[in-house]
Amino acid sequence: TQKRVKQIYYFSVEFLLGRLLRSNLINLGIEEAMKEVLQEFNLKLSDAYEEEPDAGLGNGGLGRLAACFIDSLAAHRYPGHGCTIRYQYGLFEQKIVGGNQVELPDNWLRDGFAWEYRKPDKSVDVKFYGNAYMREVDGKLELVHEDPMIVMAVPYDVPIVGYHDATVNTLRMWNAEVNRDFSDYGTLTQEQIHQRNQYRDFVESITRYLYPDDSTFEGRRMRLIQEYFFVSAGVQSIVRHYKKTGMSIYDFGRKIGIHINDTHPALCVAELMRVLVDDEELTWEDAWAITRDTIAYTNHTIMPEALETWSIDMFRPLLPRIYMIIDEINRRHLEEVRRRYPGDEEKVRALSIIQDGVVHMARLSIVGGHSVNGVAKIHTDILKSTTLHDFYEYTPRKFNNKTNG
Numbered sequence: 001t002q003k004r005v006k007q008i009y010y011f012s013v014e015f016l017l018g019r020l021l022r023s024n025l026i027n028l029g030i031e032e033a034m035k036e037v038l039q040e041f042n043l044k045l046s047d048a049y050e051e052e053p054d055a056g057l058g059n060g061g062l063g064r065l066a067a068c069f070i071d072s073l074a075a076h077r078y079p080g081h082g083c084t085i086r087y088q089y090g091l092f093e094q095k096i097v098g099g100n101q102v103e104l105p106d107n108w109l110r111d112g113f114a115w116e117y118r119k120p121d122k123s124v125d126v127k128f129y130g131n132a133y134m135r136e137v138d139g140k141l142e143l144v145h146e147d148p149m150i151v152m153a154v155p156y157d158v159p160i161v162g163y164h165d166a167t168v169n170t171l172r173m174w175n176a177e178v179n180r181d182f183s184d185y186g187t188l189t190q191e192q193i194h195q196r197n198q199y200r201d202f203v204e205s206i207t208r209y210l211y212p213d214d215s216t217f218e219g220r221r222m223r224l225i226q227e228y229f230f231v232s233a234g235v236q237s238i239v240r241h242y243k244k245t246g247m248s249i250y251d252f253g254r255k256i257g258i259h260i261n262d263t264h265p266a267l268c269v270a271e272l273m274r275v276l277v278d279d280e281e282l283t284w285e286d287a288w289a290i291t292r293d294t295i296a297y298t299n300h301t302i303m304p305e306a307l308e309t310w311s312i313d314m315f316r317p318l319l320p321r322i323y324m325i326i327d328e329i330n331r332r333h334l335e336e337v338r339r340r341y342p343g344d345e346e347k348v349r350a351l352s353i354i355q356d357g358v359v360h361m362a363r364l365s366i367v368g369g370h371s372v373n374g375v376a377k378i379h380t381d382i383l384k385s386t387t388l389h390d391f392y393e394y395t396p397r398k399f400n401n402k403t404n405g
Contacts, residue, residue: 004247008080008257009238010070011231011265014063014210015084015171019052020115020158027075027161056090056108056210057173062300065375065404066261074162074169083234083265085226086116086156086173087210105209116156116173123154124240125179126232128225132320143278145321151203152177153233174233176206221314228319231267239275249280253293260297260369263308263361269295269368270325278321284328295369298402299362302382309358326364330354333367340394350390366391366398373402 025031025045035045057063066082073080089105096102130148134141158171178200188196205222206229213219235258242256243249258268269291276287301307316323330353341347349355353363366372366388374380380401384392392399 004245004255005079006255006257007238007242008073008078008259009083009234010066010073010080010259010261011083011234011268012062012066012261013084013227013230013264014058014060015055015066015070015082016058016060016063017055017067017158017171019049019054021052022049023071024115024161027163027166029164052114053108053111055113056087056106057084059091059210062262070160070169070171071162074160074167077162077167079167079169081169082160082171083230084171084173085207085210085230086175088208090210113156113158115158117158119155119157122237123152123177124233124236126151126153126229127321128228128318130320132324134324143321149199149202150179151206151229152179153229155233155237172234172237174207174230176203176229178203217314220310221318224310224314224318227264228267228271228322231265232271234265235268235271235275239272239280249276249282250286250290252276253290256294257296258294260295260365262298262300263365266297266308266361266365266368267319267322269364270322270329273325273329273368274321277325288329288332291368292370295365296371296373297362297365297369298373298375299365299379299383299388300375302379302387304387307387308361310361312354312357312359315359323359326353326359329364329367337394347390351394362388363391366395370398371400372398373400375402375404377401377403 022031025034031045038045038048058067066084070080070082088107088109090108091106094101095104127145127148127150131144131146133144135144136142153174154177156173156175158173160169160171162168206225212222212226214223238256238258239252242252247255258272260266260268272291272294273287276282276290277284280287282290312323334348334352337348337351351363353360353367372383372388372391374383380399384399388399
């Protein structure tokens with residue numbers, strides 16, 4: 001029976017968990033018992049609480065919201081899991097050095113993280129760069145992705161314990177690691193060794209910092225790499241786990257929910273399409289119906305200039321297959337828009353996912369899902385009337401409000 005219960009996966013680049021020891025002891029109902037045990041050794045539980053470092057997985061409201069959601073899901077016995085990046089350093093910590101305030105990397109994993117469990121057998125490959133195109137074989141189109149750079153995504157699972165005899169769900173953190181094949185330097189030339197060292201540096205940089213500096217091209221590209229890395233790993237893992245239940249792939253949208261917390265995980269739309277079309281060999285139409293049934297999106301900003309976009313010049317070389325899929329999603333989407341608004345090219349521009357040389361992630365999230373929510377009534381009203389008015393006018397039933405708190 002359990003395998004037929006709908007599973008929810010909450011994708012967020014941040015999960016501001018806080019310290020887990022106290023909350024887990026309280027949720028398990030054993031805090032007082034633990035105090036008594038430690039007293040026998042002249043130890044204080046409060047001292048143990050202070051020894052635990054904060055998990056460096058978030059820094060603000062976005063991450064606190066995500067952490068509260070997965071905590072509440074477990075407390076109310078809903079099967080809801082988190083998906084994020086296992087940042088090596090998290091945000092910078094501030095210290096006073098020589099009378100000056102300086103920022104230093106927050107090496108929160110220095111002594112390990114007691115709550116995580118590494119699962120190398122659940123690793124998946126994530127592909128960047130290369131050359132992607134379609135070719136016809138025996139009358140059928142198939143994808144060719146030549147010379148991709150492959151990064152191994154290794155999951156680290158953290159139990160999310162519900163309050164008093166409730167569910168235990170999972171926060172899955174993804175760590176970027178070099179492929180095992182690259183550990184043997186054997187008979188390599190100096191040039192090959194140099195290339196492998198460059199590859200290793202690239203891979204290890206993916207999960208190094210929360211929010212790389214986006215004031216440079218390289219920094220923005222790293223953010224996009226991070227976003228696709230954990231999205232691809234998470235979506236592949238979800239589909240793989242779902243298939244083991246024996247349920248039909250055509251029921252995926254009824255049994256799986258993927259929630260996008262802000263636009264950082266918006267590529268879930270394109271990645272789920274990639275997996276369903278390329279790996280599961282579904283038709284585009286069937287894959288699209290499943291994707292829209294699966295995806296829901298929470299918007300966090302009312303400022304149009306703050307909505308996430310990526311230049312095509314950066315996006316297409318880095319994620320060639322994903323760009324192809326978004327381009328096709330947009331082509332079909334605009335066919336519908338033109339039928340709805342014949343001759344209105346201003347409306348087409350306002351509703352296009354790819355426009356003026358950039359890919360609009362909020363637009364992708366709206367088009368590729370079945371639900372769009374703001375986080376307060378006034379926020380949602382502004383989205384409807386101003387920021388996303390054209391989309392609200394086009395698909396009003398998708399829009400709803402979910403007040404935080």
